[in-house]
Amino acid sequence: MNAIDHSIVAPLIRGLCMSASKLPRAVIPGAGVSPAPAGCFEIDLTAALKSGALDEEAAAKALTEACDEWKFERAPSGAEASGKAATVILPSCVLVRAGGEEALYWSGADLDEARARRDANDASPWYVAKPAADARSLGSSAIARSSVVANRIALVTGGAQGFGEEIVRGLAASGASVFIADLNLAGAEKLAAELNAERGKTVAIALASNVADEASVEAMFRLIAETAGGLDLCVSNAGVLKAAGVLEQDLAAFKFVTDVNYTGFFIVSKHCGRLMRRQNRTAPQWKTDIVQINSKSGLEGSNKNGAYAGGKFGSIGLVASFALELVEYGIKVNAICPGNFFDGPLWSDPEKGLFIQYLKTGKVPGAKTVADVKAFYEAKVPMKRGCEGADVMRALYYIVEQEYETGQAVPVTGGQVMLH
Ligand SMILES: NC(=O)c1ccc[n+]([C@@H]2O[C@H](COP(=O)([O-])OP(=O)(O)OC[C@H]3O[C@@H](n4cnc5c(N)ncnc54)[C@H](O)[C@@H]3O)[C@@H](O)[C@H]2O)c1
Structure with a gap:
């Protein structure tokens, strides 16, 4: 069993970044950790190991506390502070140690941004726009x-x-x-x-x-x-x-x-x-x-x-x-x-679709073509058409x-x- 399991650590780091920015992030594990890239947030989670594996809750607590400290130490001051007053600081790279193992994690707004940071070995912190004071999370604002x-x-x-x-x-x-x-x-x-x-x-x-x-x-x-x-x-x-x-x-x-x-x-x-x-x-x-x-x-x-x-x-x-x-x-x-998706393969596949099956088995009385069967089912819908992808979206x-x-x-x- 590995002390550092990416499937546990990556989501915890992702959560940390999203909690501060109220925006989604992608987090990916990186290769090679030595030497630690300048600017990365380093944490030792050995104390959060239980029977050789990371305890999720203990690791989350340790990460949250250490990250708050890391952010506090990097908070801009003086003239710099006024320029960055509307931003929050996030780690773009986290070096995790536990039980003698090490791993790096890279974050970005999406997968490609995280990969670009990793490939450039660029661990400088992100300064992202501070969420509006009344925003509970993404989606609470009136956006398209x-x-x-x-x-x-x-x-x-x-x-x-x-x-x-x-x-x-x-x-x-x-x-x-x-x-x-x-x-x-x-x-x-x-x-x-x-x-x-x-x-x-x-x-x-x-x-x-x-x-x-x-x-x-x-x-x-x-x-x-x-x-x-x-x-x-x-x-x-x-x-x-x-x-x-x-x-x-x-x-x-x-x-x-x-x-x-x-x-x-x-x-x-x-x-x-x-x-x-x-x-x-x-x-x-x-x-x-x-x-x-x-x-x-x-x-x-x-x-x-x-x-x-x-x-x-x-x-x-x-x-x-x-x-x-x-x-x-x-x-x-x-x-x-959803109602019936008449244009999808389940209904419209020319060989196995329900329209052709219902035509062959005479399920719709008087129907002579697939179009007749389709018209019969469309007529059952008050809005006279099948459900489409855009309706579900x-x-x-x-x-x-x-x-x-x-x-x-x-x-x-x-x-x-x-x-x-
Ligand atoms: N087509 C409709 O009219 C209609 C209407 C209402 C609800 N739905 C629901 O929408 C969903 C999608 O239906 P559809 O008509 O688009 O189906 P579909 O048969 O066209 O496509 C289903 C897809 O699921 C995959 N799949 C099947 N079993 C799987 C499994 N065990 N694990 C992973 N993938 C599997 C298939 O390979 C296929 O790509 C279903 O839950 C269906 O009940 C469909």
Whole structure:
């Protein structure tokens, strides 16, 4: 066991920086530490070791106290002070020692800035704008809604296609750094490469992950902590559908759907919650979000689709329960319940999509073409169209920006499902 575990130390340092600036930061571990670069903040966490491993709480306390002292020693004075009155000082580089080991951590507004500092070995402190006196945290000011995710670190499970891809694209366009986690690694990599090339910087990182497998999910959150220093927004989107009636569905199909849609959300929330709690130890005012992409089928029954609707209804119970438990750590937990995404692959795939399936099985009486089937389903929506990525993004930005709500399910159904 290593005394210094990046997946513990990086989020604690990230929290320290965010607590002072009220802005998100990326924190990355660096190579070689000798000699310590000039200007870095040095700390020995040996006293925070318990049975050879770092105790999160003790390490957080030691880091917070030592950093306050470090900042105090560097506080500008005289003429310099008047020039820097509107700034707070942050370490760009932290040298951590514990149990005979050493590691360096570099911070920046985003991954590329942190990497540039590391590559230039430039450990001079940051002076960033002081947050407004009344700002409780980012998002409490009246800013354009999508900018609430700028520079935030986000994860989208099932991000390679469908709603997940729409959410990844929306977050990247709004300035977030996005981990795209999917069973389909090739698809996630293709999307990440496209977005990074488009923006000329690192905005997306692909990961292979199976949300129904705890070891895979645990490894994913470890990798995120080691790569970016933590996480602000987890969009638990991966989901599957195998429709069948209760009189016919075999148990294996029922369990498969439940494992991904219901149990998978539990597994993701568990390991995400642990990482976000770690960050919260040094950033107690910082709010983070777990958002489940649920469905209108989590709000009303779905004929011959019980496994799916049951998992979605159940997940709303998990959302409300996790929200009660995690509020203590500044973690909000909410669900978005979209209507049907007719333009996504689930419905529109020409070979496997639901439109072609429903046409072939005669589910829509009188329908002769895929367009007829689509028109039938669109007519069920008061707003006469399917749900789109942009509709889900508006709900997501609302949830992140809204600091005074948790444990809710936000419908985005064009009026098809109304709460009562
Ligand atoms: N499409 C719709 O009409 C609709 C409507 C309401 C809600 N939703 C919900 O939106 C979410 C996304 O649905 P979609 O239609 O975009 O799906 P999709 O089938 O188009 O894409 C799902 C993605 O998740 C990945 N995935 C599947 N199982 C996974 C697992 N175990 N671990 C990691 N990744 C996995 C797939 O590889 C795929 O990239 C789901 O939760 C779904 O229930 C969809």
